[in-house]
Amino acid sequence: MRWKQRPPGSNWGEFGRDDTRGRMNLVTREKVLQGVAEVKEGIAFCLSLPLDYPGGNVLNPRRHPPRLAATQRDGANQGRQNFCWPLGEDNPAHTDVVSDDLVLLTLQYSTQWDSFAHVGSRFDADGDGEREIVFYNGYRGGEDVKPARESAGAEPWARYEGTDGGKLGIDTLAEHGAQGRGVLIDLHHHFGRERRPVGYDDLMMVLRKDSVEIERGDMVCLYTGFADVLLELRKEPKAELLHNTCSGLDGRDHRLLQWISDSGLACLIADNYAVELIPMRLTRPQPHALMPLHEHCLFKNGIHLGELWYLTELARWLREHRRSRFLLTAPPLRLPGAVGSPATPIATV
Secondary structure, eight states, X not given: OOOSSOOTTOOTBTTBTTOXXXXXXXXXXXXXXXXHHTOSSOOEEEOBOOTTOSOTTSSOTTOOOOEEEEOBOOGGGTTSBOSSEEGGGTOTTOOOXXXXXXXXXXXXXXXXXXXXXXXXXXXXXXXXXXXXXXXXXXXXXXXXXXXXXXXXOSXXXXXXXXXXXXXXXXXXXXXXXXXXXXXXXXXXXXXXXXXXXXXXXXXXXXXXHTTOOOOTTOEEXXXXXXXXXXXXXXXXXXXXXXXXXXXXXXXXOXXXXXXXXXXOOSXXXXXXXXXXXXXXXXXXXXXXXXXXXXXXXXXXXXXXXXXXXXXXXXXXXXXXXXXXXXXXXXXXXXXXXXXXXXXXXXXXX
């Protein structure tokens, strides 16, 4: 047994002691059909930023833009770029021209999904008074979620081997399909680009004024306008601006966290950096989570987070047509053990 006691406010064990899918278990065949039923016009919206945005590493110093390069030829042409390569170079009878490339990609640099291996906690799951490193449903750091082994290599990115999110890797979400009924909450319409931590009262006001209903198993998207700011900066992000613009959820609002639990939503998605506004100052007694919404969702309740999505055109269309629901199709890469994944989600209305 991985745990004897579970964190307060968590749902560990609700879907079984070996569960790895969390609240995506609520996205059933019926929820997919509900999403399909929202397709009236056959219009599709791409919900991904270009994956080389935001540009630079202002938002996170450990995450860098993708590096795209051609693969290399071998044999007599070893070291030459395998790009716009005429196969007739090797055999005049062949007319084909081929291109092939590779990418070094920080998986959570741009539009992304967080897996449950992304954020855990030091929590006394054994009930012996000692805090262990654990993740959703009691999966253990160092056993079920394994850090990388460092090895020799010329490039920093090549010096690590063996990273493994284990059973909590993003491939679990990919295998589920990540398709269902999406519901959009338009925070930008009500708060503009004001830097505002949106708590329970604010959120209930928005839902009421826009006649938005969240039901069990819905995939909830929050439009704040943050991705619009990123696009306007044209891959030259400015830290002072980005850390002082647009709204996000207030993870320190306990009533908001309780609503997230009670609503039955399957996942939380936003166009901003972290869904929640990460507090700049520690105002609560130690120990506590720096990212309380991440803790509540990923660690305690198995709720996947989507970050830096592009929701602008969808939000405008939905408001113009007085709708909030759509079919959301958003599979991550089926990359075994990965902690997160880029995505190119599609909304169909």
